[in-house]
Amino acid sequence: MRSLPAEIFYPIGGTGEILKEATFQRHLFKLVVGMVTYYWTDCDQPIWFDGKYWTPYGIEFSDLSYSLDQSVASCQLTIPNVNNAFSDLSLSVDLRNKAFTIYRVWLTNYLGVIGCTDERDLPVVFDGVIDSLPNSDREIARVNLVSFGVAGGVTTPRRTIDAACSWIRIGGFKGPYCTYAGAGAWCDGSKARCVELKNELFFGGWEEIATLQNQNIYWCRKQKFWGKK
């Protein structure tokens, strides 16, 4: 997760804490479905940012769950569905495993985004994929998100040596560390996908990690089984 924009830091003490007692804080949501990308916000007016409008959509999210244990980071969204638009979308295309990102933005009075001019600069609240769409009804669609790390079997976010690519979370797909600038519209952080995109030189994971899992530790060239047959 990126640090907060400098403009909302305490301007005198410079401690990096949010000491300003009042903020105009909203969220941007990005859903990538194949070649189509949906840009939404929970603000009441469209937000012009990074060369496009992020359209008001009454999305709420709750139950962000991060942990240092082996549970997968997850999040649940509720999306207005009275006009069945989200139902239509979910019926027209398989939304599972589609990239979904939640950004937090601090806004000026005229809905300018403070401290960021590019999507890659935005603080990420959640970066993952759609896992399931449980219990949607005629009023509300519900969407469960899980972290990108679920594909690599790792827990996020935490700073650790992951088998999956870390650049997904640090700067994002096509970000400054990923450097990929081709036509591919998604990445799940796996080495396989990176190879598909011909970007493996910049793969940000440690793929040998998986091979070390559950191995016995020994100090010789060859593992010996003392007293065992």
Place this chain on the structure above:
Amino acid sequence: MAKYPESPKFSHALISGRDFVTRISKFGGQPAGTFNEQRNRQITFPIGTFTLLYKNLLVADRNTVYAWWRNYHGAYGDSTGVNFHFFDQALRGWYGEYMGRGTGNALTLDFPGKTLTNDATLIVYEDDVAQVKDTDFTFVSGGGTEGADQATWIVGHYPAVGAMITCSFNGYLRIKARFAEDGWSEEVPTVNGAGVLVYNFQTKLQELQW
């Protein structure tokens, strides 16, 4: 979009609420306003409800309002769900009202009002920066939708794409609205001094975001 009937006149427009939404957190059991309070603004423009009281209407006038309510299917909208515009009947001052967004190109926007007083009280803002009348834009009286006044930007001063255009003015406010409720109710008609049945009721309009 059509405008709500300006005749018959309602006797009084009660702005029963025009609200911002602020989420407030308090910590440590301290009362509001203490250092531990944090506030987060949730919406850009206030949203209100207008309750219109109709008193002693003749049946033809009552029928006009009822027909309008019926045509708009309560809270839903017209046959395709489109809502309507409502003009306030009192001249008042309005501040920071939404006009539209810049496109980077030639632009004409309706004011959310009509019969605006064309003096120093009329201010147009681009991203909170006041624009200069007759330098940045020209004021057009009554040229817009349903008689709304307009602002037309002058070449070389077009607002940037995505810029938020707002305004302050004295005039008759125009809002986008729907009926706040699906239901229609009215009092039993009474007989006035001339022996004619008169009708009393009220409608409640829900302001919508532009």
